[in-house]
Amino acid sequence: DVKVTQSSRYLVKRTGEKVFLECVQDMDHENMFWYRQDPGLGLRLIYFSYDVKMKEKGDIPEGYSVSREKKERFSLILESASTNQTSMYLCASSLLGVGLNQPQHFGDGTRLSIL
């Protein structure tokens, strides 16, 4: 079974802090994703990575950056946290799809509150 592990289930930080969210997957998946989930808005893609050191912006990358130094680990960084970044953050991974989309496997999420 695929396991996607997010480092924290709940996190409380202050405005202006630099925040790191970590995600590790154990299935040697090429693709990794960071989403945020807000009520009524579904999942919105922040960043996507298809290989080590490779990244692509999603729909809402402003205020975020990512790092993928190893295949199994994908970090989301809030450069200077703001209250509008209070949200549930979900990490996912999938195989590289060739000709067919691959289901994404999700972690349990990090509920981040910025005070």
Added chain:
Amino acid sequence: EDKVVQSPLSLVVHEGDTVTLNCSYEVTNFRSLLWYKQEKKAPTFLFMLTSSGIEKKSGRLSSILDKKELSSILNITATQTGDSAIYLCASGKIAGNMLTFGGGTRLMVKP
């Protein structure tokens, strides 16, 4: 801009009822439609649909894709309290690895 819309936003039913959840999409180079169930934690994968008119079934859950209508439905028969969750649909594109998610339908099944 690609768009996936789910309806209804939320639904309350009683155990034993049958429910139908809807998902419509406007996606260029559409390839597949995926359904997920999200209880308290991680969304879990239910179905992936690529061909129109072919039903996929897993126990009391079934889903079908209509490429002419650009939509999909998820049916749950004989609902149980354990079916209470947010149901998410997502679309995937040809030659792409990203998914576009809808806003979800929150289903509550009362005993």
